[in-house]
Amino acid sequence: MAFNFMQKRLEKVIHKVQSKGLLSKENISEILKEVKLILLESDVNLKVVDDFISSIEKKAIGKVVDTDRTSSQEILKIIYDELVNILGKEAKTWNYQSRSVVMMVGLQGSGKTTTVAKLANNLVKKQKKYKNPLLVALDIYRPAAIDQLETLAKKIDFPFYAERNEKDVIKIAKNALKLADKNNHDLIILDTAGRLQTDQKLMDELKEIKKIFIPTDIIFVADGFSGQEILNVAQEFNNKLKLSSVIVTKMDSNAKGGAIFSLAYALKLSISYLGVGEKIANLEIFYPNRIASRLLGLGDIETLTEKAQELGDEKSQEKMFRKMMSGKFDLDDLLVSMQQMSKMGNLGAISKLLPSFGKLGKISEEKINSMETKLDIYKVLINSMTKKERKNPRLLKHQKRKERILKGSGRSAQEYNDLLRQFEKMQKQIMQLSKVLKSGRMPDLSKLGNGLF
Numbered sequence: 001m002a003f004n005f006m007q008k009r010l011e012k013v014i015h016k017v018q019s020k021g022l023l024s025k026e027n028i029s030e031i032l033k034e035v036k037l038i039l040l041e042s043d044v045n046l047k048v049v050d051d052f053i054s055s056i057e058k059k060a061i062g063k064v065v066d067t068d069r070t071s072s073q074e075i076l077k078i079i080y081d082e083l084v085n086i087l088g089k090e091a092k093t094w095n096y097q098s099r100s101v102v103m104m105v106g107l108q109g110s111g112k113t114t115t116v117a118k119l120a121n122n123l124v125k126k127q128k129k130y131k132n133p134l135l136v137a138l139d140i141y142r143p144a145a146i147d148q149l150e151t152l153a154k155k156i157d158f159p160f161y162a163e164r165n166e167k168d169v170i171k172i173a174k175n176a177l178k179l180a181d182k183n184n185h186d187l188i189i190l191d192t193a194g195r196l197q198t199d200q201k202l203m204d205e206l207k208e209i210k211k212i213f214i215p216t217d218i219i220f221v222a223d224g225f226s227g228q229e230i231l232n233v234a235q236e237f238n239n240k241l242k243l244s245s246v247i248v249t250k251m252d253s254n255a256k257g258g259a260i261f262s263l264a265y266a267l268k269l270s271i272s273y274l275g276v277g278e279k280i281a282n283l284e285i286f287y288p289n290r291i292a293s294r295l296l297g298l299g300d301i302e303t304l305t306e307k308a309q310e311l312g313d314e315k316s317q318e319k320m321f322r323k324m325m326s327g328k329f330d331l332d333d334l335l336v337s338m339q340q341m342s343k344m345g346n347l348g349a350i351s352k353l354l355p356s357f358g359k360l361g362k363i364s365e366e367k368i369n370s371m372e373t374k375l376d377i378y379k380v381l382i383n384s385m386t387k388k389e390r391k392n393p394r395l396l397k398h399q400k401r402k403e404r405i406l407k408g409s410g411r412s413a414q415e416y417n418d419l420l421r422q423f424e425k426m427q428k429q430i431m432q433l434s435k436v437l438k439s440g441r442m443p444d445l446s447k448l449g450n451g452l453f
């Protein structure tokens with residue numbers, strides 16, 4: 001999960017701040033020392049950390065001097081604002097043109113080829129900004145890169161251009177541009193070979209490609225695992241090519257993500273997206289305010305809401321709600337809900353978007369893992385039931401049916417009974433909620449969600 005390393009540590013400090021209520025000058029200095037250490041351990045550049053801490057210090061200590069002590073909420077707000085400031089203030093809006101040419105550059109293995117497909121998919125299928133994309137393979141030095149891009153292009157059903165026997169990249173680039181003009185491609189994404197910023201010949205090649213295509217965007221792809229050295233690398237690429245933004249990849253793994261702070265603050269480069277997995281859909285727009293909120297354990301309800309909205313159209317959600325309220329919620333509906341939840345990501349990832357100070361946020365990692373396991377078992381059991389049984393859960397009390405389902409699913413009688421018990425409990429809660437809603441009283445939402453686990 002993105003920023004796991006930093007988030008876990010920062011959350012602890014923030015809890016400490018919250019538990020104090022009022023803070024003295026000494027309290028603040030102590031807290032800032034801890035924050036500084038966390039950022040340094042996360043590979044954030046020293047100069048960036050120093051600027052960040054001294055800016056908070058000035059604002060926070062100023063408040064204490066005015067009032068003798070100041071509230072933890074005010075200090076939290078100052079830390080949050082400074083985080084947003086460091087991360088780039090606002091999300092980078094996409095530079096939409098009637099025809100966009102995007103050039104992906106960076107070190108070897110940073111994730112360029114994967115990101116070409118992810119970005120094309122995001123801009124065409126998700127954001128619907130373009131209709132006719134073309135993915136161009138300009139990495140002739142690693143032959144597998146061409147196959148890799150071709151496979152990805154096929155997966156998303158997008159046109160792809162490569163010349164497997166041509167050794168001159170510039171020729172390929174010129175031919176690709178001719179094809180793009182002929183076929184009116186409105187989004188052209190170039191996958192260039194990974195290279196060191198010190199390799200003059202290859203850096204000149206990028207400049208040549210730039211001259212041919214005159215790209216609207218030159219995106220530097222940085223590996224989230226990068227340490228301090230990424231600053232010099234990006235600086236060199238920026239000097240030679242003038243970068244438009246950065247995409248930081250592998251933020252789903254244990255990458256510390258310190259590079260993001262350094263690139264955004266020290267080089268003033270905008271971070272446009274984060275790569276959060278190997279799948280094509282695993283690309284997230286980078287919103288500085290949402291990331292700051294997540295880092296401080298304040299959750300990211302906006303992203304959670306967006307994920308939920310992506311799951312289904314309003315009509316089908318309303319249909320499901322009506323079904324629930326009329327007491328007709330069956331095991332088929334439960335299966336659909338569980339499948340939709342899996343589409344949002346695993347429960348661990350979802351829980352990271354919730355504020356950690358609320359009831360839900362306090363769920364431990366073990367509990368989340370056990371919930372995940374239970375959901376998987378329930379899915380297997382429901383999949384072994386007939387349509388009729390899912391619609392009429394009462395049939396599931398029959399011994400013969402139970403034996404058949406257990407045999408088919410390979411699960412135990414205890415797990416089967418557990419599913420039925422939890423489902424009944426959930427149905428009762430839904431009925432109670434439905435009565436309360438119909439009576440116009442305010443429902444006690446804290447009791448909801450206890451049903452399944």
Ligand SMILES: Nc1nc2c(ncn2[C@@H]2O[C@H](COP(=O)(O)OP(=O)(O)OP(=O)(O)O)[C@@H](O)[C@H]2O)c(=O)[nH]1
Pocket residue numbers: 106107108109110111112113114115139142145148193194195249250251252253274275276277278282
């Ligand atoms: N977990 C994870 N893996 C990623 C992500 N992005 C890329 N990868 C993986 O990182 C590895 C390298 O990615 P590529 O797309 O081949 O990198 P590249 O920059 O094109 O590599 P070169 O062509 O050698 O320069 C692959 O195994 C990808 O699946 C990401 O966001 N998360």
